[in-house]
Amino acid sequence: MQTLIIVAHPQLAESSTQQFLRQGANLADATWRPLQAPFTLATEQAKLLSAERIIWQFPLYWYSAPAILKSWQDQVLTSEFALRQQSLAGKELGIVVTTDTKASAYQSGAAEQFTLAELLRPYQALANKLGLRWLPPFAIHQFKYQTEIQQQQLLIDYQQYLTLPQPATFEQRQQWFEQRLQQMTTRAPAMQKETLQLLGEQLATNRDNLAELRWTVEQMREDE
Amino acid sequence: MQTLIIVAHPQLAESSTQQFLRQGANLADATWRPLQAPFTLATEQAKLLSAERIIWQFPLYWYSAPAILKSWQDQVLTSEFALRQQSLAGKELGIVVTTDTKASAYQSGAAEQFTLAELLRPYQALANKLGLRWLPPFAIHQFKYQTEIQQQQLLIDYQQYLTLPQPATFEQRQQWFEQRLQQMTTRAPAMQKETLQLLGEQLATNRDNLAELRWTVEQMREDE
Incomplete structure (x- = not known):
């Protein structure tokens, strides 16, 4: 856009x-x-x-x-x-x-x-x-x-x-962060790269956990 | 002002x-x-x-x-x-x-x-x-x-x-009209003067009647 x-x-x-x-x-x-x-x-x-x-x-x-x-x-x-x-x-x-x-x-x-x-x-x-x-x-x-x-x-x-x-959803804001982090990682000096990569993996894991949690909640609602 | x-x-x-x-x-x-x-x-x-x-x-x-x-x-x-x-x-x-x-x-x-x-x-x-x-x-x-x-x-x-x-009260607006009419009357040619004067008197009479009416209403309220 x-x-x-x-x-x-x-x-x-x-x-x-x-x-x-x-x-x-x-x-x-x-x-x-x-x-x-x-x-x-x-x-x-x-x-x-x-x-x-x-x-x-x-x-x-x-x-x-x-x-x-x-x-x-x-x-x-x-x-x-x-x-x-x-x-x-x-x-x-x-x-x-x-x-x-x-x-x-x-x-x-x-x-x-x-x-x-x-x-x-x-x-x-x-x-x-x-x-x-x-x-x-x-x-x-x-x-x-x-x-x-x-x-x-x-x-x-x-x-x-x-x-x-x-308005942006939480997921869109989260994805935006991940993209920015990827860009930073590519441009970062070698000694920072690893830290940034770890941070990126952590964000991605958080997002997966969140998606799973949301799915569980939806299931519980359906079961009620 | x-x-x-x-x-x-x-x-x-x-x-x-x-x-x-x-x-x-x-x-x-x-x-x-x-x-x-x-x-x-x-x-x-x-x-x-x-x-x-x-x-x-x-x-x-x-x-x-x-x-x-x-x-x-x-x-x-x-x-x-x-x-x-x-x-x-x-x-x-x-x-x-x-x-x-x-x-x-x-x-x-x-x-x-x-x-x-x-x-x-x-x-x-x-x-x-x-x-x-x-x-x-x-x-x-x-x-x-x-x-x-x-x-x-x-x-x-x-x-x-x-x-x-x-905001202007009804009386203020009425007085404003009377003043304007007086000004017009002063400047008007002789043949219009009489008409304008009559109109002015009519307005003044209306205003007096209205004031009297308002006074009567107030009296009635006090008597209640």
């Missing part, structure tokens, strides 16, 4: 969060595309057509994307292209949104009063109108305050958000 | 709806201010400071304002001005939004899936953050299909939205 990541950020180079995500987006099946005006309609529309999953990635400025994304929407998503031809129907739309505010502030009664799901309704309505499948938004809160381990976990979640079917 | 109408429309001169509203906004206590980039921060912020009610007026493009309003927000509403100084706290924020879509399309299950109130949440969240009192949005659906009488009614509603306390 080809994923197009449209990044809307006025100071992209200075954003440590975006630079971190950029490393994560360095995948064979993902294209990193920062927005920069002016836009060439034909190029932008062709990029959209070649993608199966479209991601709008931005920091939340005044409860919405920075102006450049709206500018891009107003210009590129013409009525002819987006509505009459329904050119994007059947594709997926995901939002990767970063905020400096903690997650718990986004609820009724808290500082921001509304959930992110509520604040992102205009994008959801747009997806609905264009026949795009709306993915659950991917929110990153206070990246700077995250520990290194939290950031590593974030990177994995982000990569899975970009490329796995959404 | 001073009302600042910030109009965000990429083709303002060509919009018959906006030109129509512009006539209505020709009031002593309202300022019509179309957005045009680039913005001078000091000028924009001074304009905001001198207003008691701020209106953002725009056609709904992709379930949000045209990009120029977001661009203005991102630039003019600096953290220093809008958050740390809370410069706009205590003022009011109203939205005048026009759409080509009929009102009934904005609900769950209908074509647009969400209500306008839901789609305008980002502006409501912004009002909340800045300490602005959020007014019920003023929506204009399919202006072109409205009859002349509907449009005249719209103009009155619009003018009242701009200048009356919100």
